[in-house]
Amino acid sequence: MFAPVPRAPLLLGLAGLLPFLWGVLTMWSPWLALQTAAWVGPRFVGPYVGLFYGAIILAFMSGVLWGFAAKAEDARVAATGYALSTLPALWAFFTTGGGAEAAAVALIAGFVGLLGLDWLFWRHALAPPWWMTLRVLLTAGVVLLLLPVAL
Numbered sequence: 001m002f003a004p005v006p007r008a009p010l011l012l013g014l015a016g017l018l019p020f021l022w023g024v025l026t027m028w029s030p031w032l033a034l035q036t037a038a039w040v041g042p043r044f045v046g047p048y049v050g051l052f053y054g055a056i057i058l059a060f061m062s063g064v065l066w067g068f069a070a071k072a073e074d075a076r077v078a079a080t081g082y083a084l085s086t087l088p089a090l091w092a093f094f095t096t097g098g099g100a101e102a103a104a105v106a107l108i109a110g111f112v113g114l115l116g117l118d119w120l121f122w123r124h125a126l127a128p129p130w131w132m133t134l135r136v137l138l139t140a141g142v143v144l145l146l147l148p149v150a151l
Helices: 007-015 018-028 030-040 047-069 075-085 087-095 100-123 131-150
Strands: none
Touching (some): 018 030, 047 075, 047 087, 087 100, 100 131
């Protein structure tokens, strides 16, 4: 299951954790928060950057799964894949409006659920062999970086 991940997706995936990390760092450092707010605005400070970015990434992952569904040769598998691929984006849309802590909990649940969908698409050979290696690593990173917002 844990095949080596090609360099480009690994590095880009890890870089995708940076907004989550930045959110936590600006939660813990008032100086960094003030400097960031002055430089690029308050939306990029504290929990807001991680929550906003997390919702965007769940929507992005819906598109990735849609692309995997398009690879299915069986029409029923494809149709099921298309339907399932909409779930992460819908989850983010409907669950992230109840305050920072509740949104963080919802995003954590969304990313854990997404990992289940990743496995399903991977199991049907619609995702690359290394997909689960990357997704487990990135999901663990996202969950760990959203926990300080949720608590």
